[in-house]
Structures are given as structure tokens and as C-alpha cells.
Amino acid sequence: MADVDKILSDLLSNERLENRSVFTSRTYSDQPIIQTGKQMRERIERNRKAGESFSRSKDAQAQERPGSMAATPLTSARTLKQSALPPTQKVAATQDLSSQAIPERYYQLRELTAGQTQPESHSWHGALAYGTRAASRLFFEQARLMEDFEDSYVFSGDYSQYFPTYSTMTLSQLRGYFSWRTRVRAGEVGEAPLSFAFLYVYELLCGIGTTPGEQGYRDLRAFRDAFSLTESAQGSAFNSYLRRWMRDYVIYHGLDLSLLPQAASVVQTQQAVLLRAEEETLATLGLQRRGEALAKDDGRPAVSDEELLDALDACATYRIKGVRLYKDYPEELQAVSRETFRALVTHCARRRKTDFTEGLFGAASSNPYVMFSSAVFYEEEPHPDTVVSIGDIEIFTCKKGSWRQQCLFRDAKASRELGTIMHAVDQLLRERLDYPYPLKERAVPAYVKKIINKAIDAVLAERAEAERRRIDIDLSQLSHIRAAAALTQEALLTDEEREDTAPAAEKNDFVEGARSGEVEPHEAAAPVAAPVEPAASPSGAPALTAAETTVMTALLHGEPVPPAPDGQMLSLVVDSINDKLFDLVGDAVIEFDQDTPILIEDYEQDVREMLEL
Secondary structure (H helix, E strand, C coil), X not given: CHHHHHHHHHHHHCHHHHCCHHHCCCCCCCCCCCCCHHHHHHHHHHHHHHHCHHHCCHHHHHHHCCCXXXXXXXXXXXXXXXXXXXXXXXXXXXXXXXXXXXXHHHHHHXXXXXXXXXXXXXXCCCCCCCCCHHHHHHHHHHXXXXXXXXXXXXXXXXXXCCCCCHHHCCHHHHHHHHHHHHHHHCCCCCCCCHXXXXXXXXXXXXCCCCCCCHHHHHHHHHHHHHCCCCCCHHXXXXXHHHHHHHHHHHHHCCCCHXXXXXXCCHHHHHHHHHHHHHHHHHHHCCXXXXXXXXXXXXXXXXXXXXXXXXXXXXXECCCHHHCHHHHHCXXXXXXXXXXXXXXXXXXXXXXXXCCHHHHHHCCCEEEEECCCCCCCCCCCCCCCCEEEEECCCEEEEEECCEEEEXXXXXXXXXXXXXXXXXXHHHHHHHHHCCCCCCCCCCCCCHHHHHHHHHXXXXXXXXXXXXXXXXXXXXXXXXXXXXXXXXXXXXXHCCHHHHHXXXXXXXXXXXXXXXXHCCCCCCCCCCCCCCCCCCCCCCCCCCCCCHHHHHHHHHHHCCCCCCCCHHHCCHHHHHHHHHHHHHHHHCCCCEEEECCEEEECHHHHHHHHHHHCC
């Protein structure tokens, strides 16, 4: 015996044999790989005591069971269910099967198994033959046979099996499963072997014990929520499988897509945004993507700068929105990221054979798809032809019972290459802004660095120009500006001009007040030239000619401006108005939009008050 044990130990510890396919089958059982003669005799004796009556010959079964169907061809579970069956015998909870009457349905279940031919039974699939239609059909027919069956047996053993089915279970395990399932259907979902849970889900996927469609989905969700699992690797695997199968269930049965659990990852959703932004950039250049996009033009607004930055943040391994620079310079970082993205899209469109997004995530893929993969599933009739589109992310197509899945990109994970680009954007912009927290430079292609620096130049130049054009007007100082203008005008007039123009009493008072210091001229006001037009209005604004008044009145009242007021060129009239009001406002008040004059909105109220129009 010691020699036998040594041989077994040497065999099982041999590394070369360990990797042989005979030891790596996905189907396993609780039986030893190699047994001694004594072990075999002990196992046979245990089986005889535990299930002697269950392993009887068909003749013995026919003698003991009146009305038995042993001599009747077993064609389908539906035929069995329609036949007259003895009532199920409820038995006391005990593990000693030899002294109990076994419920009739278990004999029929075993007969159904024996009536099936299994040409693949000697393959690596074993008794289950997972992946074959024959094995799936056998499971489905057995499940239909046992659909309304109940038992009340106390099971304290275990059952662990890849792709569990009734054919891989002992009598004790079968009774344990159906007794547990009875309690589950009554709302008492307790602890059970993990393989029991898989088997129960297989039944629901096949429509056993539920109505396929919305009710089936609700039952799957209820079982998922009620079945308590420890935080083990097996429990995590079960939840992962169930999440995928529930997603397939929604697609397969054409349910509301809002039921989809995690219809797409955040990366997939944001990849669709990048794809739209790429198409919009190419459209401005009169170009199109080389690859076929799942997203169609549905009239949605263009991708905003904020949406683009969100997409770049989610699709890159370097999270740009979480860096320190974004908190201090969000607008600059957002603008540089936008310009860099657009420049890279343009570069790839003109100099590469693949689009920018395709280079990051791979080309769109279309592959065969197996519904409820890794589950034991059977459909009596092929699924009708259908197309299910999940937003811009995926398209599922069924044709003649075969499914295909078309994905937006090959990879649905963040891009390391895009992460390197976004890190370079952060690092180079900090360097140009003299940011007190610099980043260490990482290797990046020279052309990418050049594109980023060019984007930074454009953004910083635009910011400088915007600051240069920014004019802050303190309306509280307008009275001082007017006083200074009136005082300067008075000083430049000759005696003859004073007599001809004869300023109004109000203006004389205003000028005298400025002279006496009661109205102090603004320190920053520059001397203004004497007007050549008629005298200023009482408000201090220069008087306008008839043509100028016509233009200003039309602009202030939102009316069309005549192209030649009083026979004069419109552009010359506008220039004259801007010149007269420049000293009071500090800027041109009218600008042209192509050939149409427009009153600048910021100065509209000031002009209205000054001209009293």
C-alpha cells in the first residue's frame, strides 16, 4: 500500500503531467483521479447503500411502480409532464436514503438522461458536453420536467461543479437542490452551494419557473439582490457572470434599454464624445473619418470645450482634471487641451493612415457574439432577426439565429498614449506660465511637443489680446470728463467764436463751476480738440448733423439704417459719429458687421443719455 501511495504522490506532483490537458479539464467531480482496489470497493458499497433503489434496473422499476413509463419511449419533457404521474411523496428530513421512498419524479429525470444519446461524452466536455446543442437541450428538457417539482429534504453536503446540471448531481445533491429551490420560490433565499445558485439562474435564463421577458428579468434581479454571498473570489465571479447575463437578457428579449446594468463603461461613453469631436473638427476641414462610426448625425449640438475636457480626462490614463494646474488655470488648460486635440486630429487626417481616435483605441470591431456565454442555455426556436443599438457604443445584430456585436472601438479602456499627451500638456503649460509647481518632463514625440507648444502660444496670445482690449469704464467719472471737455473747449474759443456760439446758461454755469473748482476735472482726462461741428448739446455731447442723427436714431430704435443718409456715404457718417463720441466714451460706439452698422451694446445706454435720443 505504501508503494501505491508513493506512486500516486509522484504522479500528482510531476510538473510535466500537471500541465497536461487530462489534468486541466474544466469539468471536475469529487471522485479521486486514481483509486486503489480497496477504495473502489468501499465506494461501490457506499453507493449501494446510499442509492440502491435509485440505481435499479428499468425492469425492477416497472415492477415496483404501477403505471411506470419505463417501456414508453422518452421523447421529451413535455410528454412526461402530460402523463399521469404518482403524487410526490414527502419524506422526513434525513440523509439515509436507503430507508426512504424516493419521489417518483427523480426516476423520470434519470430515465430522461438515459434516453439521450451523447456522442460527445468521451470528449473533454465530459458528461455535460458544454457548448453542444444536445447537452443544452437535455438540460432544458430536464428543467421542463422538474419545473413545478417541490421537495423537502435537508441537505448538509456540498456540490461544486463547473456548468452545473442535473446530470452531474448525485441523488442527495438533486434532492438538496430542489428542496432549496422550493424555499427560494417561497421567498426564503438562504445560504447554499454556489453551484446551486448557478443552476437556478440557468433555469431562469431558459424561462423555467418564470415568464420570459420583463417578469424573467425581475426574477433574475430579485434573486441577485436576495442571494447573499461572502466577499470571496467565487462570489465576485458569480456577480460578474450574472451582471453580463442580465445585460444579455435585456438585449435578447428586446426590453427597455434603461434596464441595462452598466450599459457602457465611462470610458466607452466618453470615447463616443471624442469621436463626435473628431468628426466635427474634420468637418471644418472638409474631411471625413476613414473608419465607420456608430454615431449618426442626429442634430445634437457641437461638443463644448468642457465636454471635450471631460472626455479627454476619462479616456486617458493621466487624469488632467485632477491636477493642481486645473484648479488654478482651468480656462487655459481647457483651451490648450482643445487646441492640442484638434491639431492632432488634423495631423492624423493629413499624414497618417488611421484617424486619431482609432490610433488610440483601435478600429471599430464586428465579431460573432454568444448570448449568455458561459451559461447553460437553450432556445427551442432561433431568435428572430433584430438590431439593437445601445446609444453610440454598441450594435447587436441577430440574423438567422446568429448574433454579432459591433463596438465603437476595439479597446474600451483608457489610453496610455493619450495619457502621455495630456501629461505633456500639463507639464509644458506649467513651464510657460512659470507655475511654482513644475512637472518632470516625460518622453513624448517631437511633433506632439511642437503641436502642444503651438497650442499654448495661440491660447496665451489670445488671452493677452483679450486683456489689452478690456476697457473698464467708471460711469461715476463721466461728469468730471464732461467738465474737463467743456473747460478745454472754452479755453480754445476766440472772442468771435464765443459770441457766435453763445453757450447756454447751463453750460456757462458748468464751465464756471469747473473754473471755480466746484466741479473738478478728472485727472486722467486728456485735452480734446475743439469740435468743428455745431456746438455741443446741453448734456456735454457734441451736436450731430442731420445725417448722423438719422443713423443714431435708427440704431437706438432698432430700425434699418439707410445706406446713404441725406445722400452721404454711410461709412463716412459712421466714422464721423465715432470720432465725435470717442472723447466721451473712449472707444468706437458703432462697428460694422459686414456692411451693416451695429451699435455696441455696452455703450448703448451712455449714448442714449448723452444724445437724448
